[in-house]
Amino acid sequence: xxxxxxxxxxxxxxxSKEESTDSAGPDKKFRQRVLILSSRGVTYxxxxxxxxxxxLLPHSRxxxxxxxxxxxxxxxxxxxxYNCNNILFFEARKREDLYMWMSKPPNGPTVKFHVQNLHxxxxxxxxxxCLKGSxxxxxxxxxxxxxxxxxxxxxxxxxxxxxxxxxxxxxxxxDHVMSFTVADGKVWIRCxxxxxxxxxxxxxxxxxxxxxxxxxxxxxxxRKTGRSETEISLLEIGPRVVLTPIIIQEGSFGGPIIYENKxxxxxxxxxxxxxxxxxxxxxxxxxxxxxREIKKKAxxxxxxxxxxGGGKDWxxxxxxxxxxxxxx
Amino acid sequence: xxxxxxxxxxSDEEEDSEDDERVIDMSKLEDSDSENSEDDDEEEEETKxxxxxxxxxxxxxxxxxxxxxxxxxxxxxxxxIPLSEISEEDEDPEADIIPRQKxxxxxxxxxxxxxxxxxxxxxxxxxxSIHHTIITSTPVEIKDVHDDLTxxxxxxxxxxxxxxxxxxxxLAEGAPxxxxxxxxxxxxxxEEHMGKIKxxxxxxxxxxxxxxxxxxxxxxxKFGKQVQVARLQERQKEKREMLDKINILKRxxxxxxxxxxxxxxxxxIAIEKASKVNGREGRDRKGPNVKRQKRNEKFGYGGKxxxxxxxxxxxxxxxxGFNSKGxxxxxxxxGKKAKAPRPGKSxxxxxx
Numbered sequence: 001x002x003x004x005x006x007x008x009x010x011x012x013x014x015x016s017k018e019e020s021t022d023s024a025g026p027d028k029k030f031r032q033r034v035l036i037l038s039s040r041g042v043t044y045x046x047x048x049x050x051x052x053x054x055x056l057l058p059h060s061r062x063x064x065x066x067x068x069x070x071x072x073x074x075x076x077x078x079x080x081x082y083n084c085n086n087i088l089f090f091e092a093r094k095r096e097d098l099y100m101w102m103s104k105p106p107n108g109p110t111v112k113f114h115v116q117n118l119h120x121x122x123x124x125x126x127x128x129x130c131l132k133g134s135x136x137x138x139x140x141x142x143x144x145x146x147x148x149x150x151x152x153x154x155x156x157x158x159x160x161x162x163x164x165x166x167x168x169x170x171x172x173x174x175d176h177v178m179s180f181t182v183a184d185g186k187v188w189i190r191c192x193x194x195x196x197x198x199x200x201x202x203x204x205x206x207x208x209x210x211x212x213x214x215x216x217x218x219x220x221x222x223r224k225t226g227r228s229e230t231e232i233s234l235l236e237i238g239p240r241v242v243l244t245p246i247i248i249q250e251g252s253f254g255g256p257i258i259y260e261n262k263x264x265x266x267x268x269x270x271x272x273x274x275x276x277x278x279x280x281x282x283x284x285x286x287x288x289x290x291x292r293e294i295k296k297k298a299x300x301x302x303x304x305x306x307x308x309g310g311g312k313d314w315x316x317x318x319x320x321x322x323x324x325x326x327x328x
Numbered sequence: 329x330x331x332x333x334x335x336x337x338x339s340d341e342e343e344d345s346e347d348d349e350r351v352i353d354m355s356k357l358e359d360s361d362s363e364n365s366e367d368d369d370e371e372e373e374e375t376k377x378x379x380x381x382x383x384x385x386x387x388x389x390x391x392x393x394x395x396x397x398x399x400x401x402x403x404x405x406x407x408x409i410p411l412s413e414i415s416e417e418d419e420d421p422e423a424d425i426i427p428r429q430k431x432x433x434x435x436x437x438x439x440x441x442x443x444x445x446x447x448x449x450x451x452x453x454x455x456x457s458i459h460h461t462i463i464t465s466t467p468v469e470i471k472d473v474h475d476d477l478t479x480x481x482x483x484x485x486x487x488x489x490x491x492x493x494x495x496x497x498x499l500a501e502g503a504p505x506x507x508x509x510x511x512x513x514x515x516x517x518x519e520e521h522m523g524k525i526k527x528x529x530x531x532x533x534x535x536x537x538x539x540x541x542x543x544x545x546x547x548x549x550k551f552g553k554q555v556q557v558a559r560l561q562e563r564q565k566e567k568r569e570m571l572d573k574i575n576i577l578k579r580x581x582x583x584x585x586x587x588x589x590x591x592x593x594x595x596x597i598a599i600e601k602a603s604k605v606n607g608r609e610g611r612d613r614k615g616p617n618v619k620r621q622k623r624n625e626k627f628g629y630g631g632k633x634x635x636x637x638x639x640x641x642x643x644x645x646x647x648x649g650f651n652s653k654g655x656x657x658x659x660x661x662x663g664k665k666a667k668a669p670r671p672g673k674s675x676x677x678x679x680x
Contacts, residue, residue, distance in 0.1 A: 030448055030458065055516050109442040121517060125528045131507065132514040137460050139490030142467040148439035155447050158461050165458050173507040174460075174498060179487040184473040190480075192487045194495070196506055232495065234488050237516065250442055258439055262432035 032164045035079045037063040038090035046090060046098050048120035052239045053088070056178075056191065057161065058133035058169035060088070069093075072101070072253040079105040086160045087252070090115075097267050100243060102156045105252040109152055113187070113243035114264065121238035128193035128235035130176040135163040136191070137174060143182040149248055149259040150182060157187075176237060185263050187243040192234035199229045294320040457503040462490040 036054055038046060042065070054062045061082050068074065069091060079087050089101040098118065103110035138161060144154040161178055163170050174194070181188045248259035297317050450459050470482045498505045517525075616624075623629075628636060671679070 052516075104446050108446045109439075122521075125525045127522075127525055127529065129515050129517045129522060132516050134507075135460055137462060137490055137494040139487050140461060140463045141486065142464045145463065146467070148436050148443065149434065152439055152443045152446075155443055158448065158459070159446070162460055171507075171513060172504045173511070174494065174505050175507055177487045177491045177494070179483055179490065181468050181470075181483055181486060183468070183470045183479065183482075188479075188483065190483045190487065192484070192491070194491045232488065232491050234484060234491065248439065248442075250438060256438075257433055258435040258442065260433040 029166065030159075030164045032059055032086060032159050032162070032167075033082070033084040034060040034086040034088055034160050035063060035075070035082055035084035036060045036088045037075075037078075038065055039069050039092055040065050040067060041095055042090065042092040042098070043095055045118060045120055045123075046092055048122050049098075049115075049118060049239055049241070050090060052121045055132055056136070057163060059163055059167040075103070076105045076252050086156075088160055099246075101253070102153075102160060103252045104156065104159070108252055109156070109258070110249040110252055110255075111153055111156055112246045112249075114246055114267070115241060115243060116186070117240065117242040119238065119240040124236075124238040124240065126236045126238050128176075128191075128237035130193050130237060131171045131173060133163075133167075133169045134171040134173055134175050135165070135167075136161070136176050136178045137194075138162050139177055139179040141181040144180070149245065152248055152259075153187065153245060154180070177234065185244065185261070187245070189239075189241045189243065191237045191239065193237050195233045195235055197231045197233065199231050291324070294324050297321075298324065455501055455503075456494070456497040457501055460494065462493050464489065 034057055036050060036057070038050055042050075050062070054060050061084055063078065063082065066072075066075065066078075066089070072089070072091075075087050075089055079085070085104065087101065087103040087105055089103070091099040091101060093099065098115040100113040100115050101110060102113070138158060140154055140157075144150045157180055161180075176194060177192045179188075179190045179192065181190075244264055245259075245261050246264050247257050247261070249255050250258050298321050448459065450461075464486055468482055468486050470479050473479055495505055515522075670676075
């Protein structure tokens with residue numbers, strides 16, 4: 001009996017498959033699974049961002065922190081282990097800088113971003129909210145298609161942030177938009193809830209006392225015309241992130257670098273510059289102090305030097321004078 | 329598919345060593361004609377590297393030269409690895425601080441190849457419900473990225489357009505879009521979180537309300553003070569006028585007392601009547617009682633009280649109480665009659 005049932009179901013499934021292939025043509029279902037994890041040394045904000053992303057991406061698999069920061073190619077094996085074909089890896093450095101790696105294992109390209117202006121849902125008190133696991137609309141800036149490296153970035157984003165149809169925990173309704181915009185050489189990510197308000201209803205409420213009949217008529221009208229009557233507005237959900245692409249590698253966490261952002265300045269360098277600039281003040285002052293000492297000596301204003309013309313002091317003074325004139 | 333294979337193989341080889349790269353280049357040369365130019369470029373690139381390095385080290389390049397180089401770079405976008413220098417007058421504020429020279433890589437062919445290798449096979453016939461991606465018709469331009477309001481507005485409009493478009497597409501395809509009101513499921517933000525947010529919003533609203541209230545109150549207070557001052561002044565004026573009137577009447581009355589008592593003045597009578605009503609008889613003729621008058625003299629009534637007891641030029645110059653004899657007086661009286669000398673011992677003893 002069971003065999004019969006099996007054969008029947010098999011036949012049905014094959015039929016349905018055929019139908020689907022007929023209707024969609026050569027397009028297959030896009031299977032996407034994202035491995036999300038971070039390195040050690042993330043701060044709470046980084047952790048919260050991770051949490052937000054996992055809650056927004058039902059097709060993601062969250063894993064424990066990765067121990068190493070140098071052998072990132074281990075991630076490929078990990079992805080294989082978890083059956084994932086996308087990796088979203090957050091690398092924290094010095095407990096303040098966050099880098100995001102986006103990759104297509106086993107041999108897709110890898111993009112490394114520097115994460116800036118990071119704000120999680122927790123700290124942004126936005127009133128927007130959406131279903132956990134609903135599929136987002138992905139809105140891309142046209143600029144993404146202007147340059148090849150941006151095209152790669154866009155493709156990776158489509159696959160990691162786009163929830164595939166029929167993903168395990170996904171919901172059938174669409175109630176939020178993720179927007180990706182290129183501005184100032186950076187990718188800005190925002191997430192909005194879609195609020196629908198029926199205009200007909202609003203009007204009815206506005207009229208209020210006029211009578212139920214009118215309301216009914218309007219409702220009917222609304223039903224007839226349907227779609228055009230609703231007004232769409234957006235409410236931001238969060239999180240907010242700005243990504244600066246740094247490099248693109250040809251392989252997954254390996255291979256030659258095929259793109260490098262020349263506008264990118266490492267935060268370490270920035271900090272060093274800042275520190276140097278501040279140190280300069282001290283350096284200048286200390287140099288001035290030394291110069292003043294020498295000048296004093298040259299003018300014999302120093303009390304102890306007044307009597308003595310020769311000897312060691314005299315030699316010192318001569319040397320000092322020499323230095324002074326050389327400097328000038 | 330051919331392209332894919334090629335690139336993969338190349339990447340593998342490149343990992344091994346740089347020496348192999350040339351060999352592969354040659355193989356690629358044989359492979360396809362289209363890639364010829366790129367390979368040439370690569371080789372050119374290799375020869376260029378040292379030359380540019382010299383340029384950098386010599387630092388003889390003027391600003392104009394740098395610009396030229398950048399122009400070249402733009403033209404040479406087709407090249408595999410253009411070298412570039414970030415000029416000191418860069419628009420980027422960060423680069424403004426840090427003039428640096430950086431070797432950058434922008435391998436267009438490799439990028440396009442890797443894009444092709446991972447791109448989803450999305451065609452026009454592919455239903456929208458499968459990929460859910462919308463690209464704006466025109467590039468989003470933001471004038472000033474550091475201006476929060478305009479930037480966020482641009483993002484919002486982009487997302488809103490996408491939402492409208494996507495909704496229309498999905499509804500046209502018959503795919504579900506709106507969540508029915510009776511569909512409940514776990515949300516991204518928990519109830520607790522939403523409660524927090526609501527509280528925050530309420531708090532903000534309350535604070536706003538409080539601040540506006542305080543402002544209004546302040547304004548009112550300012551105005552109220554003015555009103556109060558005006559009223560006080562008015563009252564004072566009234567009082568003064570009244571006192572003046574009374575004084576005049578009093579004077580009149582005193583004159584009347586001295587002169588003709590019989591002279592009947594209806595106004596006087598009226599005042600008398602009024603005073604009768606006001607206080608007891610007899611007292612108001614002499615004004616306040618004697619005790620009060622004396623006290624007023626002593627302690628003062630009205631006028632400045634401060635420093636009234638301190639000395640001034642007149643008081644210090646006043647020698648009324650001074651007597652030169654007084655200086656010679658001792659406690660027993662006259663100076664001449666000084667106290668009797670102490671009696672002798674025997675006398676004192678006998679006195680006892």
